[in-house]
Amino acid sequence: xxxxLDTPAEKGLMVVCWSRHKLKNFFFFLIQSEYGDLYKVTLSxxxxxxxEIQCSYFDSIPVAISICVLKTGFLFAASEFGxxxxxxxxxxxDVTPALVTSSHPNRENAVVAFKPRTLKNLTPFDxxxxxxxxxxxxxxxxxxxxxxxxxxxGSGMQQTVTTGMSVGCQIYALSGRGPRSALRILxxxxxxxxxxxxxxxxxxxxxxxxKPFGASYAPVAxxxxxxxxxxxxxxxxxxxxxxxxxxxxxxxxxxxxxxxxPTLFAMRMQDKSAIQ
Numbered sequence: 001x002x003x004x005l006d007t008p009a010e011k012g013l014m015v016v017c018w019s020r021h022k023l024k025n026f027f028f029f030l031i032q033s034e035y036g037d038l039y040k041v042t043l044s045x046x047x048x049x050x051x052e053i054q055c056s057y058f059d060s061i062p063v064a065i066s067i068c069v070l071k072t073g074f075l076f077a078a079s080e081f082g083x084x085x086x087x088x089x090x091x092x093x094d095v096t097p098a099l100v101t102s103s104h105p106n107r108e109n110a111v112v113a114f115k116p117r118t119l120k121n122l123t124p125f126d127x128x129x130x131x132x133x134x135x136x137x138x139x140x141x142x143x144x145x146x147x148x149x150x151x152x153x154g155s156g157m158q159q160t161v162t163t164g165m166s167v168g169c170q171i172y173a174l175s176g177r178g179p180r181s182a183l184r185i186l187x188x189x190x191x192x193x194x195x196x197x198x199x200x201x202x203x204x205x206x207x208x209x210x211k212p213f214g215a216s217y218a219p220v221a222x223x224x225x226x227x228x229x230x231x232x233x234x235x236x237x238x239x240x241x242x243x244x245x246x247x248x249x250x251x252x253x254x255x256x257x258x259x260x261x262p263t264l265f266a267m268r269m270q271d272k273s274a275i276q
Contacts, residue, residue: 002100002112009111016080021069024131028092036063037116039045040093053102058093060116061085062180074124082180083130087122131184136174143170143187182222206234208266213274215257232253232276233265239276 001013018031029041038059062079062085075087100112132168171186209228212218221225231242231249239259243252253259257266257276266276 001033001055002114004035004037005113005115006178007113017064017066019067019069019075021071030067030069032061032064032067034063035116036060038122054099055101057092057114059119061087061119061122077179078130079130081133081177082175082182083189084128085124086126086128086201086256087119090123091120091121093121094154095158123174131175133177134173134175138172139169140172142172168232189258200233200240202235204235204240205262206264208232208234208263210266210274211268213268217272219263232257232263232266236262239263 003009003013007013014034015031016034017031020029021027026042029039033038037057037060040056040058042054043050043053061077062082063080065080067077068076070076073089075089077085077087079085083263088090141179171184173184173186174181175184176182178192208231210232211226212228212229216229229242229244230252231244233240239257239262241255241257241259242249243255257263261275266274268274
């Protein structure tokens, strides 16, 4: 295979994905190396016997986990890092100086080098957004217009008053790699409505939601979705169980869950019992 000019001769070249395209009179393969370089591979054959294999440098695109040549003249590349891309073929790369052929006198020892260039045979057509891979993520509300001010009432006491409005939390994600890395901000299309709140005695280590079990279980009507009944919150040395109702969320002590030690795992079983 042709190699980049700066690739050491003793270093191997790994193929990460490939695609075959078959036309009426001929077919070819597009394969991609670990550096993102695309190669066009063609076979010369007669009566079912291959007489020559040709491999030429085609173009360079971001490394993909899969590529697909479409019959409509497009190439889809599912990128390993960053957005996926759709390219349109500008040419089939029939004329290229970086060509390796099995008929070369040195065969597999032949060294053909090339210098990566801008796209020549492919034209970017469209992109499909992708967050992969997310290297870090934070959930916070940086767009809120809420402010807290201190006001004094008639008795001279001060109270905190919140003004403005909240637009809900956003997800801030660091994704991609190298020049294709980006900071993505994900926001809900609708603001979040708080259904209930309950203060916790400390920083929890784990949280589990449990649907009704045991005596509290009752079959739901057809078409309805069964809601979670309990929230099991695990701390360093104890477990807190919260009951979820249509009105609020409050602590309960008769749920059957042990509370004197931390909880590693909790769930409802198929027979509608629960384990902790």
